[in-house]
Amino acid sequence: MLFKTLCLLLCLALFDIQVNGFKHYVAYKRKIKFFSAWQQCRLYNGHLASIETPEENAQVARAIKAVGDITDDWYIGGTDIGFEGRFVWIGLNKIASYLNFNPGEPNNNKNEDCLIMKGSKAGEKWSDVSCEYEAEGFVCAFIL
Numbered sequence: 696m697l698f699k700t701l702c703l704l705l706c707l708a709l710f711d712i713q714v715n716g717f718k719h720y721v722a723y724k725r726k727i728k729f730f731s732a733w734q735q736c737r738l739y740n741g742h743l744a745s746i747e748t749p750e751e752n753a754q755v756a757r758a759i760k761a762v763g764d765i766t767d768d769w770y771i772g773g774t775d776i777g778f779e780g781r782f783v784w785i786g787l788n789k790i791a792s793y794l795n796f797n798p799g800e801p802n803n804n805k806n807e808d809c810l811i812m813k814g815s816k817a818g819e820k821w822s823d824v825s826c827e828y829e830a831e832g833f834v835c836a837f838i839l
């Protein structure tokens with residue numbers, strides 16, 4: 696019985712590591728639309744960056760700064776294309792619970808459904824943009 700319990704706990708722990716594993720972020724400086732970026736990250740065996748904590752937000756900002764200008768627009772993997780106003784991380788199939796939008800965003804201006812990160816004096820925050828918009832680049836997450 697004890698063995699079974701230990702085994703179950705170990706399995707749950709391993710499962711948790713797999714689901715909530717440490718994310719490594721890499722930014723790519725390449726003019727690209729949202730769904731092309733999404734596909735590109737899949738081809739790299741990652742996913743278009745999901746951000747679930749302030750720490751992860753800082754990691755994504757660092758990845759962008761390593762390759763380009765944080766005051767440009769960089770795609771991350773959030774969209775409300777399925778249900779207006781409710782953002783999901785498409786790489787995780789999860790509702791975005793931690794949110795970090797620029798002031799006045801998301802404003803769904805002319806039906807914007809895809810998320811970018813953009814740095815300013817307010818910090819490294821998010822805005823919704825048209826999914827057809829060609830951003831400066833994109834960030835992939837790799838779960839280690």
Ligand SMILES: [Ca+2]
Pocket residue numbers: 775776779780803806807808809823
């Ligand atoms: Ca929208």
Ligand SMILES: [Ca+2]
Pocket residue numbers: 800801802803804807822823824
């Ligand atoms: Ca917007």
